[in-house]
Structure formats: C-alpha cells, structure tokens
Amino acid sequence: MSKMITMRDPRDAFSQALLELGEENPDVIVFTADIATSTKTSLFAEKYPERFFDFGIAEQNMISTAAGAASCGKIPFVATLAVFACERVCNQITISVAYPRLNVKIVGTHGGVSVGKDGATHQSISDISIMRSIPNVMVIAPCDWVETRKSVKAAADYVGPVYVRLGREPVPVIFDDSYRFEIGEAVTLRDGHDVTIIANGLMVHEALKAHEKLLKEDIRARIIDLHTVKPIDERAIEEAARQTGAIVSAEEHTILGGVGGAVAEVVVEKYPVPMMRVGLRDTFGESGEPFELLRKFGLVDADIIEAARRIIKLKKR
Amino acid sequence: MRTQMVDEETVIKLERKAKTIRRHVIEMLCRSKSGHPGGSLSAVEILTVLYFYKMNIDPQKPDWPDRDRLVLSKGHAAPALYAVLAERGYFPVNELTSHRQINSRLQGHPALNYTPGVDMSTGSLGQGLSAANGMAIAGRLDGKPYRVYVVIGDGESQSGQIWEAAMAAAHYKLDNLTAILDYNKLQIDGPVEKVMGIEPIFEKWKSFNWNVLEVDGHDIRALMEAVDEALRFKGAPTIIIADTIKGRGVSFMERAVEYHAKPLSDEECRRALKELN
Numbered sequence: 305m306s307k308m309i310t311m312r313d314p315r316d317a318f319s320q321a322l323l324e325l326g327e328e329n330p331d332v333i334v335f336t337a338d339i340a341t342s343t344k345t346s347l348f349a350e351k352y353p354e355r356f357f358d359f360g361i362a363e364q365n366m367i368s369t370a371a372g373a374a375s376c377g378k379i380p381f382v383a384t385l386a387v388f389a390c391e392r393v394c395n396q397i398t399i400s401v402a403y404p405r406l407n408v409k410i411v412g413t414h415g416g417v418s419v420g421k422d423g424a425t426h427q428s429i430s431d432i433s434i435m436r437s438i439p440n441v442m443v444i445a446p447c448d449w450v451e452t453r454k455s456v457k458a459a460a461d462y463v464g465p466v467y468v469r470l471g472r473e474p475v476p477v478i479f480d481d482s483y484r485f486e487i488g489e490a491v492t493l494r495d496g497h498d499v500t501i502i503a504n505g506l507m508v509h510e511a512l513k514a515h516e517k518l519l520k521e522d523i524r525a526r527i528i529d530l531h532t533v534k535p536i537d538e539r540a541i542e543e544a545a546r547q548t549g550a551i552v553s554a555e556e557h558t559i560l561g562g563v564g565g566a567v568a569e570v571v572v573e574k575y576p577v578p579m580m581r582v583g584l585r586d587t588f589g590e591s592g593e594p595f596e597l598l599r600k601f602g603l604v605d606a607d608i609i610e611a612a613r614r615i616i617k618l619k620k621r
Numbered sequence: 622m623r624t625q626m627v628d629e630e631t632v633i634k635l636e637r638k639a640k641t642i643r644r645h646v647i648e649m650l651c652r653s654k655s656g657h658p659g660g661s662l663s664a665v666e667i668l669t670v671l672y673f674y675k676m677n678i679d680p681q682k683p684d685w686p687d688r689d690r691l692v693l694s695k696g697h698a699a700p701a702l703y704a705v706l707a708e709r710g711y712f713p714v715n716e717l718t719s720h721r722q723i724n725s726r727l728q729g730h731p732a733l734n735y736t737p738g739v740d741m742s743t744g745s746l747g748q749g750l751s752a753a754n755g756m757a758i759a760g761r762l763d764g765k766p767y768r769v770y771v772v773i774g775d776g777e778s779q780s781g782q783i784w785e786a787a788m789a790a791a792h793y794k795l796d797n798l799t800a801i802l803d804y805n806k807l808q809i810d811g812p813v814e815k816v817m818g819i820e821p822i823f824e825k826w827k828s829f830n831w832n833v834l835e836v837d838g839h840d841i842r843a844l845m846e847a848v849d850e851a852l853r854f855k856g857a858p859t860i861i862i863a864d865t866i867k868g869r870g871v872s873f874m875e876r877a878v879e880y881h882a883k884p885l886s887d888e889e890c891r892r893a894l895k896e897l898n
Contacts, residue, residue: 330741333762357758357793365785368700368748369871372755375741380755395745396782402754404733404742 308335311474317452318470319344322381322384325460326352332460334383335370337363341470343383345454349380356598363490367393368409374407379460385419386412390435401465402440405470408466409459415445415469416556417589417597419508428469433561435467436534443534444486445469446459447508447517448478451531453459454485462487469505472558473594476509478529490537496524499612499619502567503554507582510598511554513605518612525612526568528621530563538570545575548576550615556598559583580611635668635841635862638708643870644897645704645717651890653721656729659698659880662837663805663865664772666699670844671770671801676696680710683737689767690740690756694749695774695803696730696883703727703736710889711738749773749779750800753785757858768852769798776808779817784829790858791830799851800831800860803838805867806897809881826860838863871896 314377325332326348333355340346340358349356359366363384370380382389388410390397401408412431419427436443442462446452452470461465478493493508494515503511508529518525528540545551551571555563564581571579584601598604642665650656668691672678676689693702700720707714712726720723726736730744740756743749754773760767777783790798802822810816819825832854836843844863851859862873867881868874873891885893 333758359785359789362782362785362789364748364782365751365754365789368751368782369755369758369786369789371748372692372752372757373759374740376690376751376756376759376763378759380753396751398743398749399742400748405734424774602835 305542305608308609309476312472312477313448313474314446314452315344315472317449318411318456319347321453321456321469322348323351329379329460330376331382332379333357333373333584334530335359335366335380337361337366337384337388339384342385343411345383350362359392359494359505363393364396366545367396370408370496371406379407379409381409381411383411383413385414385426386424386431390428390467392432394434397441398438401493402438402591405440405464407463408469409467410450411470412457413470413543414472416471417584417601417603418471418473418556418594419589420472420594420597421591423591424588427572429553429558429584429589432533432555432563433471433559433565436566437561440465441534442466442532444487445504445531446531447505447529448475450479450483451485454483455531457489458485470508472484473506478508478512488532488535491529491531492526492538492540493529494525494527496526497548498524499550500526500528500548501552501554501608501612502528502530502541502544502563504533504563505552505556510603510605511608512609514612517605517609518549522614523616530567536566537551538574541567541570542574545577549577549619551577552582552608552615554582556603558586560586578615580615582607582611627842632722632842632845635669635673638673639665639841640709640897642669642701642704643895645707645714647702647871647893647897649700649717649720651885652718654884655721656700657882658874658885659807659877660695660774660803660805661698661701661872663867664701664803664870665869666839666841666844667772667801667803667863668701669797670841670848672705672709674845675848676770677767680738683711687765687767688770688854692741692749692753692769692771693731693743694771695746695777696743699729699731699771702731706736719895728790733749746774747779747782750783750786751799751801754790754795757798758793760797767797769837771798771800773800773802775802775804775806775813775819778802778819778822787826787829787831794856795858796855798858800847800858802860802862803865804862805865807867807876807881811878812833823862830857832859833856834859834861836861836863838865839869
C-alpha cells in the first residue's frame with residue numbers, strides 16, 4: 305500500500321499551534337533568542353507582538369525569565385535550536401524550571417544531524433538523554449506535522465515543564481487529523497510479532513519504510529511511535545517485548561541514554577529480551593546534506609532492517 | 622504607590638526587628654550546624670525594610686496574585702529570608718529550628734513549593750535576576766500594579782547571566798523591578814576585588830541603562846528612602862547598591878572571609894547570641 309507522501313516542515317506545525325494557542329489562551333507567551341525565523345515563532349510575533357519577547361543571544365537569561373513569568377501564571381513557550389534550548393542551559397532548566405516545577409514549555413528545533421550544513425555545533429545529539437534525566441520534565445519528540453501540532457497543544461494543556469524536540473527538515477506526514485494524540489501513550493503504527501521497532505521523530509518514517517521491506521523477507525515488524533520519551537509507555541514496551549521477543553530502537557540522537565536507553569531500561573526491568581539501538585554511535589554530526597548525513601551516520605531504513613535481522617537471530621525461540 | 626514619610630518611630634521599630642532577625646539567623650545556623658552566616662547577616666536590614674516597610678504582601682495569602690514579589694537571587698542568605706518570613710507571619714517562628722533538617726519546609730536554599738512566602742527557587746547563583754524579570758514582565762502583561770524585588774550578591778555579579786538579565790531588564794524597560802545589591806565585598810575565596818573584580822560597579826549598572834542608587838545597607842532610614850525613591854523612576858529598572866558588611870552584627874564575623882559558610886562552634890554561638898541580646 306503506497307500512498308502519496310506529503311512532506312511538511314514540523315516547525316510550521318509548531319507555528320500553527322502557537323497561533324491557535326495565542327487565540328485560545330491569553331496567558332500563552334512566546335520567547336526566543338534571536339531565532340524567530342528559524343523557529344517559526346515569527347508568525348506569533350506578528351499577530352501578538354505584546355506577548356512575544358526576543359531575548360537576543362542570551363539563552364540562560366531567557367530560560368530563567370520564562371520561569372519567573374510562569375510563576376506568575378503565564379505559559380511561556382521558549383523556542384530556539386535544541387543545542388541552545390538544552391545543552392547550553394542545563395542548570396537553568398534544572399534549577400529555575402524543573403526543581404520548582406514551573407509551567408515552562410521548551411521547544412528545541414533543529415534536533416539531530418538532519419540540520420545539515422551548519423554542522424555539529426548546531427546539531428543536537430544529546431538533548432533527549434539530558435532532558436529525560438532531569439526530574440519533572442516531560443519529553444516529547446513528535447514524528448510529523450500532525451503529531452507536532454497536537455503535541456504542542458497537549459503540552460500547553462499539561463501543567464508543568466515540557467520539552468518538545470523538533471527537527472528542521474520537512475518530513476512525511478504520517479497521521480491525519482483524526483489522530484488522537486495522548487501524552488505518554490505510544491502509538492502502534494503497524495502490528496507484527498517477529499520484532500518491534502521503537503522510534504520517534506523522523507526515524508518513525510524510516511521505521512515504516514523498514515517495515516515494508518522486512519515484509520518481503522517474511523519478517524513482520526511491529527512499529528511503535530514513542531513520541532513521549534518521558535513519561536515512557538512502559539506497558540506498550542513490555543507488551544512488545546513479551547509478544548515479539550526482540551526490540552530495535554531508532555532515533556536521530558546518540559544511542560547513549562535517549563530512546564534506546566529509555567526503552568532498554570524498561571525492557572531490562574520488565575521483560576528482558578535482546579535489543580539493539582540504531583542511532584548516532586557516540587559521535588558528533590558534521591556538515592552535509594540531511595539525507596547524506598542520515599545515511600552516513602546509520603540513521604536510515606537500511607540500518608533499521610540490518611538491526612532487525614541481527615536481533616531476530618538472537619531471539620530465544 | 623506609597624508616599625508616606627519615613628518617620629523616626631518606624632525606623633526604630635525596624636532596627637529592633639533587624640536585631641531580632643539576626644538572633645534568629647544565628648540560632649538557626651547554630652541549630653543546623655550548617656549554612657551561610659556572613660551573607661545572611663549582611664542582608665538583614667535589606668530584607669527587614671522590604672518585608673516590614675515596603676512590600677505589599679499578605680502573609681495569610683502567600684499566593685495572592687497581586688502581591689509584591691521578592692527573589693533572593695543570592696539564595697544562600699536563606700536564613701535571613703526565613704527569619705523575616707517567620708517574623709512577618711508566613712509560618713511559626715518556632716519552625717525556624719527545622720532549617721536544613723530532613724523533611725523540612727525550610728530547605729538549605731529557598732525552594733518554591735516548600736516554603737510559604739518564597740516566590741522562587743534560588744541557590745544556583747546568577748539566575749534570580751532573570752526570574753525577577755519574568756515576574757515583572759508577567760505583571761505588566763496583566764496590567765497589575767505589583768512590584769518585583771530581587772536581592773543579588775557581589776560574587777554573584779561575576780556571573781554572566783546577571784548581565785544578560787540586566788541588559789534585558791533595561792531593554793524591556795522593567796520599571797516595576799527594583800534590584801538590591803548586597804555589596805559586602807567578600808566571597809568564599811577572599812575579597813571580591815581580589816578574586817574577580819567587579820568594580821566599577823556603579824558605572825556598570827549605569828552603563829546598562831539602569832537607575833542606580835547607593836546607600837549604606839545597614840541604615841534602615843536610608844534603605845526606606847531608597848526603596849521609596851525607586852518607585853519614582855519610570856522607563857527603566859532601578860538598582861540600589863547597598864554598601865554592607867559581611868557578618869554584620871556579630872563582632873568577630875564582621876568583614877571575616879571565613880564566615881561565608883562556616884558551621885559555628887558552640888563557643889561562637891554563645892558569643893554571637895550574647896552580642897545580639
């Protein structure tokens with residue numbers, strides 16, 4: 305079954321969601337750090353200029369300022385590149401936002417190597433690991449335009465710190481508007497009993513491509529979209545381990561402590577089965593075209609297929 | 622806007638209150654055998670004037686949305702803040718003995734959600750001025766009349782984020798914000814000017830487009846007049862540079878570097894409390 309693939313930039317979905325939120329809730333305010341165009345917060349800025357604040361290239365100040373505003377009832381959406389929204393401001397997020405559990409929504413765009421030619425300094429490879437290790441922070445990495453829009457709206461409804469990771473490239477639309485997004489509820493996109501592939505972000509589409517190709521080898525892979533890394537859907541993971549006996553995780557992120565780590569923690573404690581992690585193998589990114597980089601760093605369907613084949617061999621029948 | 626004259630009777634009352642606060646600080650630190658005496662004692666008059674003279678607050682309603690806020694950016698002065706909050710009625714004075722104990726509402730550094738009257742979690746230096754800016758922005762967006770106060774330290778002023786926040790406050794013309802620098806000129810490793818000099822500090826704030834006032838940080842009357850005067854400035858935030866003495870009020874602690882975070886011995890406690898009697 306091949307349907308026409310529509311490519312849409314998830315940042316546009318974020319922008320759209322912000323406009324909707326701006327209309328629905330006067331307490332939603334938006335902060336950025338000299339990056340309104342790339343984060344697509346500029347549309348909100350045009351429509352609601354009094355609720356938009358640029359803090360210039362001073363992210364630490366921006367994060368703690370959002371905390372202060374949240375303590376007075378505002379719902380700040382703070383958007384910049386993931387490297388600056390996370391790695392650069394770890395202590396501010398931890399102490400100003402997470403420790404007092406303030407209602408700040410941090411949106412890190414340009415996650416992963418598909419950022420492309422700007423290279424390693426602008427490609428976040430550790431944000432998921434870092435953010436999920438901070439108590440009280442919810443971590444979401446939506447996979448397409450629809451999921452992005454819905455998860456940003458859901459983040460606004462939830463009371464507490466949230467980190468949303470977006471890519472930069474247009475990605476295939478997977479869901480339609482009938483999709484019911486629930487924080488913390490993983491989505492089984494394809495069923496199967498030979499192996500489970502758990503992915504998020506743009507790796508979900510790669511996983512779906514892998515699913516198609518694996519069918520030709522008579523391997524039926526369950527595909528799970530793990531949009532919420534924290535709180536993680538333990539039930540779905542345990543069920544997948546129990547019912548398929550082998551797991552492959554896939555993320556545009558280091559294999560150390562992100563989706564792979566999070567899933568492995570559940571599998572080892574709840575229902576140990578063989579598992580392999582597809583992702584960046586503890587290396588920085590570099591400059592290149594997005595698709596070249598994904599291929600170079602082992603982040604395409606072929607890598608998921610290879611991992612699936614190998615892990616199935618390790619299964620106890 | 623308060624326009625009352627600073628009267629002598631109030632000054633005397635507040636001076637007495639400050640002494641009581643100091644006693645509480647020493648008692649707390651002696652009990653917990655841990656904490657920051659020097660920087661707590663230097664902030665006493667500042668906090669006393671704010672909570673007992675200036676701030677529009679209601680201890681019965683610590684979450685009152687229209688209240689004035691205070692961020693103790695130099696969070697290690699928590700003992701002084703807790704003593705002030707207790708005396709002001711946010712929680713019982715006898716709860717001060719629980720400071721830094723396990724399961725206590727009085728954490729080592731101010732913690733939002735733990736302590737009635739604490740408006741922001743602080744302790745990791747350099748973040749409180751930013752948080753105060755955020756409160757000031759929120760207040761202005763909501764058209765509310767509340768004022769935001771923030772106390773920063775001199776060692777803390779070495780932190781880049783303080784200057785990011787200073788830039789932003791002036792850029793966004795946060796004239797509902799008053800910062801106070803507890804300028805006691807000492808930090809852990811020695812005098813501030815020796816470790817990493819911040820002078821000329823008055824000129825720095827001025828060049829960041831703030832209104833700058835200078836006062837003796839232990840002169841109650843001068844502090845009262847300064848916080849009143851801060852309200853008059855429109856279009857820019859105000860900082861009050863309060864010239865203070867680290868360890869103020871206990872003779873052997875005054876201007877002594879080693880009392881930044883030194884646990885007090887029983888003998889030191891006895892001597893200190895005797896002086897504060």
